[in-house]
Each structure stands twice: as structure tokens, then as C-alpha cells.
Amino acid sequence: xxxxxxxxxxxxxxxxxxxxxxxxxxxxxxxxxxxxxxxxxxxxxxxxxxxxxxxxxxxxxxxxxxxxxxxxxxxxxxxxxxxxxxxxxxxxxxxxxxxxxxxxxxxxxxxxxxxxxxxxxxxxxxxxxxxxxxxxxxxxxxxxxxxxxxxxxxxxxxxxxxxxxxxxxxxxxxxxxxxxxxxxxxxxxxxxxxxxxxxxxxxxxxxxxxxxxxxxxxxxxxxxxxxxxxxxxxx
Amino acid sequence: xxxxxxxxxxxxxxxxxxxxxxxxxxxxxxxxxxxxxxxxxxxxxxxxxxxxxxxxxxxxxxxxxxxxxxxxxxxxxxxxxxxxxxxxxxxxxxxxxxxxxxxxxxxxxxxxxxxxxxxxxxxxxxxxxxxxxxxxxxxxxxxxxxxxxxxxxxxxxxxxxxxxxxxxxxxxxxxxxxxxxxxxxxxxxxxxxxxxxxxxxxxxxxxxxxxxxxxxxxxxxxxxxxxxxxxxxxxxxxxxxxxxxxxxxxxxxxxxxxxx
Ligand SMILES: Nc1ncnc2c1ncn2[C@@H]1O[C@H](COP(=O)(O)OP(=O)(O)OP(=O)(O)O)[C@@H](O)[C@H]1O
Ligand SMILES: [Mg+2]
Numbered sequence: 001x002x003x004x005x006x007x008x009x010x011x012x013x014x015x016x017x018x019x020x021x022x023x024x025x026x027x028x029x030x031x032x033x034x035x036x037x038x039x040x041x042x043x044x045x046x047x048x049x050x051x052x053x054x055x056x057x058x059x060x061x062x063x064x065x066x067x068x069x070x071x072x073x074x075x076x077x078x079x080x081x082x083x084x085x086x087x088x089x090x091x092x093x094x095x096x097x098x099x100x101x102x103x104x105x106x107x108x109x110x111x112x113x114x115x116x117x118x119x120x121x122x123x124x125x126x127x128x129x130x131x132x133x134x135x136x137x138x139x140x141x142x143x144x145x146x147x148x149x150x151x152x153x154x155x156x157x158x159x160x161x162x163x164x165x166x167x168x169x170x171x172x173x174x175x176x177x178x179x180x181x182x183x184x185x186x187x188x189x190x191x192x193x194x195x196x197x198x199x200x201x202x203x204x205x206x207x208x209x210x211x212x213x214x215x216x217x218x219x220x221x222x223x224x225x226x227x228x229x230x231x232x233x234x235x
Numbered sequence: 236x237x238x239x240x241x242x243x244x245x246x247x248x249x250x251x252x253x254x255x256x257x258x259x260x261x262x263x264x265x266x267x268x269x270x271x272x273x274x275x276x277x278x279x280x281x282x283x284x285x286x287x288x289x290x291x292x293x294x295x296x297x298x299x300x301x302x303x304x305x306x307x308x309x310x311x312x313x314x315x316x317x318x319x320x321x322x323x324x325x326x327x328x329x330x331x332x333x334x335x336x337x338x339x340x341x342x343x344x345x346x347x348x349x350x351x352x353x354x355x356x357x358x359x360x361x362x363x364x365x366x367x368x369x370x371x372x373x374x375x376x377x378x379x380x381x382x383x384x385x386x387x388x389x390x391x392x393x394x395x396x397x398x399x400x401x402x403x404x405x406x407x408x409x410x411x412x413x414x415x416x417x418x419x420x421x422x423x424x425x426x427x428x429x430x431x432x433x434x435x436x437x438x439x440x441x442x443x444x445x446x447x448x449x450x451x452x453x454x455x456x457x458x459x460x461x462x463x464x465x466x467x468x469x470x471x472x473x474x475x476x477x478x479x480x481x482x483x484x485x486x487x488x489x490x491x492x493x494x495x
Contacts, residue, residue, distance in 0.1 A: 072315040083306035
């Protein structure tokens with residue numbers, strides 16, 4: 001569904017992504033892992049066309065996305081940092097996004113699902129951090145998009161909301177969607193992801209399932225396996 | 236583009252700053268009308284206020300708005316929308332909301348003082364037109380500068396420098412050049428230098444229109460001599476439009492290759 005071919009991206013002199021090639025298919029939950037600053041967000045933003053790579057190509061359903069915008073109708077995105085126009089109310093923000101996407105939105109259901117009914121008329125500037133993140137999620141999940149990309153969706157969420165998020169992800173996966181997310185919470189990865197892509201210093205250092213990663217590092221615990229992976233590289 | 240415009244516009248027009256800007260113009264225009272007691276004098280005093288303040292306020296608003304809506308840009312650019320539509324829509328929302336505050340703030344007191352039925356109506360309309368164009372130009376320049384500089388301090392500094400340069404430094408340099416080349420014919424030079432400064436252009440445009448030669452100043456007189464009033468007005472207003480069209484072109488080009 002999404003193919004990344006020899007992607008290279010640098011900011012100024014800093015080479016962030018060195019020759020990344022990947023093929024991402026439907027019906028899977030794929031987690032992108034890696035230490036802070038390893039280029040996860042940069043990779044995601046390249047897929048969305050927010051970041052323009054210097055070398056390489058990204059294909060969506062076989063077609064290059066560079067300079068295009070229509071393909072984003074099929075992608076839902078949750079950015080790592082959720083800040084909004086402060087004067088708008090949640091309701092107005094949702095209407096804005098709906099207005100722009102011109103797609104059917106299942107927002108009423110999700111508003112209840114995340115318990116946001118009472119917040120809808122609050123201005124965004126007055127929301128708590130976790131509530132903002134819920135709004136961020138609402139925007140990502142309210143359209144029926146075949147690709148869902150989430151950049152650290154759990155930040156600021158309470159345990160109930162995290163459970164809800166997991167439910168949603170499983171449900172969407174069963175609809176044969178491609179779900180791509182980043183996180184630093186290893187238990188979440190263990191629980192829901194079918195595949196791990198581990199980025200380190202701009203390269204794909206590991207790609208495979210949780211079990212494979214555990215075997216490779218000889219530990220029964222993903223958190224340890226990942227830590228080992230990062231530290232080995234540092235020595 | 237229209238959707239983005241609509242949202243930016245309403246986002247801004249509801250902000251306290253728009254209201255402050257509007258009230259400020261209401262107060263200062265009423266005060267000037269009250270003190271000068273006659274429409275001609277008031278129009279000339281307002282001209283100086285407008286030539287000074289509109290560029291400054293538009294510069295400040297342009298940069299603030301861009302920096303405050305960065306994450307909004309990130310969110311919306313991830314939606315199915317062209318970058319060009321987003322940035323032009325936002326820019327129009329910004330400049331038109333500023334213009335609305337200005338038009339109401341200055342227009343209401345003048346209407347109250349009976350400018351509509353008077354023979355000064357056309358002068359007044361030119362004044363408003365120049366204010367409008369300067370608002371569009373300076374919010375565009377500062378919006379573009381702010382887009383180019385990630386660092387807010389640098390972006391703000393640079394945008395404010397453009398304003399300072401155009402409204403103060405430029406005239407100083409202009410004057411020095413005229414003094415240095417005193418013995419040569421400097422008319423051509425004066426015209427060219429004026430074309431490169433939208434504030435001077437605005438002033439010339441109003442002066443030519445008011446046709447009060449005593450107030451025209453050197454550049455106004457040169458324009459008058461070279462082109463006559465009508466052509467002078469045409470050339471200066473066309474150049475003011477170019478001051479919008481050319482930066483818009485650069486803005487779009489830059490927006491298309493930027494990382495968000
Ligand atoms: N717009 C930018 N300009 C310059 N450098 C950038 C920019 N965005 C990111 N970087 C740099 O690129 C590198 C990768 O950043 P990125 O945000 O992709 O990391 P990440 O893997 O998402 O990290 P985290 O886990 O902290 O979210 C970092 O060194 C960062 O400083
Ligand atoms: Mg990140």
C-alpha cells in the first residue's frame with residue numbers, strides 16, 4: 001500500500017534518514033520505534049508530504065506522492081504535538097476538518113467513546129493536556145481512512161483512554177487498514193503491534209515481529225531487548 | 236482556499252487584538268476629527284497616522300499570526316489540501332481581517348462627520364484605499380519573513396526591520412542621495428527609489444490625488460511633473476499592486492518546498 005524507496009532526508013547538514021526502503025501493507029499494526037531524535041517523526045512526515053525528502057520516492061498505491069495532495073484523503077494522521085488555533089471551540093475545529101476533508105465523519109460516536117460531550121463547547125486554549133490529545137485522536141479516527149498514522153498517540157492519556165485507544169486500533173485493523181504508530185511505551189507495542197520497525201541513526205536497524213526481536217536479543221522482555229539494542233549500538 | 240480563508244478570518248476577527256486595533260482607530264480618528272474640526276485637515280493628519288501605523292501593525296500581526304498558527308498549519312497540511320491554497324487562504328484571512336478593523340475604525344467616525352455627502356469623499360476613499368493596500372503589503376511581507384525564519388526572534392526582528400527600513404531609514408538614505416547628487420538631475424532616481432518603497436508610493440498616491448501642491452513634497456512634485464496627476468496615480472497604484480503580486484509568488488514558491 002505504501003512503498004518507500006531509498007528515502008533520504010537531511011535538515012541542513014544533518015542527515016536524518018539515510019536510505020530508507022520499506023514496504024507497508026494493509027491489515028497490520030506497525031510500530032516505529034527508536035530513540036529520541038532517531039527520525040521517526042521525520043519518516044512519518046515524509047509519508048504525509050509535510051517534509052520534502054531530498055532523494056528517493058514514496059509511493060501510495062503505486063503512485064508517487066511527491067508534490068501531490070489527493071492521496072491524503074486516504075490517510076488519517078495524529079501529530080506528535082497537538083496545538084490548535086486557540087480561539088476555536090472543539091466543535092468548530094471538528095467542523096473545520098470535516099469541511100476540508102469533505103468525507104463522512106463518525107464523530108458523534110467517538111465523542112461519546114472518549115467522553116468528550118461536556119467539552120465540546122470549550123475553547124481549545126482551555127483544555128487539559130489529555131483532553132487535547134483526545135481531540136487529536138478524534139480528528140484522526142473520525143474518518144474511515146484506509147491508512148492511520150499516529151505519532152505518539154498515548155502521550156498525556158489516562159489509563160481509560162489508553163484502553164479505548166487500543167480497542168479502536170484493534171477494531172480498525174480488522175477492517176483491513178494499515179496502522180502505523182510510534183511510541184516509547186513497550187508494553188503497548190508488545191500488546192498490539194504485528195511488526196516493529198526499529199530506527200537507529202537514520203537506518204532501519206531491525207524489522208520484524210516482537211518475538212523475533214526478543215529471540216534476537218535473547219531476553220524475554222521487549223523493554224530490555226530494545227534497551228539492549230540501543231546500548232549495543234552506542235558502545 | 237476559501238475554506239481556509241473563512242476560518243482564518245473568523246479566528247482573527249474574534250480575537251481581542253482585532254478589537255483593540257479597531258478601537259484604537261476609532262479613538263484616534265475621532266480625536267483627529269474633533270481637533271482639526273474640518274475634513275481636509277483631518278484627512279491629511281490621518282494620512283500620516285495611516286502611513287506610519289498600518290505598516291507597523293500589519294507587520295506585527297503578520298508575524299504573530301504565522302508563528303501562532305504553526306501547529307495548525309501542520310495539522311491542516313496533513314489533510315488533503317494544496318499548500319498553495321492553505322497559505323494564500325491564511326494570508327487573505329489575515330489581511331482582510333486587519334483591513335476590516337481598519338475600515339470600520341476609521342470609516343465610522345468619518346461617516347459620522349458627514350464625509351459621505353461632502354466633496355471630500357473621493358479623497359477619503361483614496362486614503363482608505365492606500366491604507367488597505369499597505370495593510371495587504373506589510374502583512375504579506377512579514378508573513379513571508381516569518382515563514383522563512385523558524386526562530387521567532389529572528390523572524391520578528393527581520394520583519395520589524397523591514398518596516399523600520401521602509402518607514403524611517405529609507406527616507407533618510409533618500410535624502411542623503413538627493414543631497415549628494417544635488418548638482419545632477421535626480422528626478423529619475425527619485426522616481427525609481429519611490430517605486431521601491433510602498434510607503435512612499437502610498438504617500439505620493441494620496442498627495443497626487445489631493446492635488447495640494449504645497450503638501451506634495453519633493454517626490455510628489457517629481458511624479459506630478461513627470462507623469463501628470465492621472466498617470467502618476469495609475470503608476471503608483473499599479474506598483475502598489477505589484478508589491479502584493481510579486482511577494483505572493485515568492486511566498487507560494489517557498490511554501491511548496493518547506494518542511495513542516
Ligand atoms: N524542522 C527541523 N529542522 C531541523 N532539524 C529537525 C527538524 N525536525 C527534526 N529535526 C531533527 O531531526 C532529528 C529527528 O527528529 P524526529 O522528530 O524525526 O525524531 P523522533 O524519532 O520523532 O524523536 P522523538 O522520539 O523524540 O519524537 C532530530 O535530531 C531533530 O532535531
Ligand atoms: Mg517524534
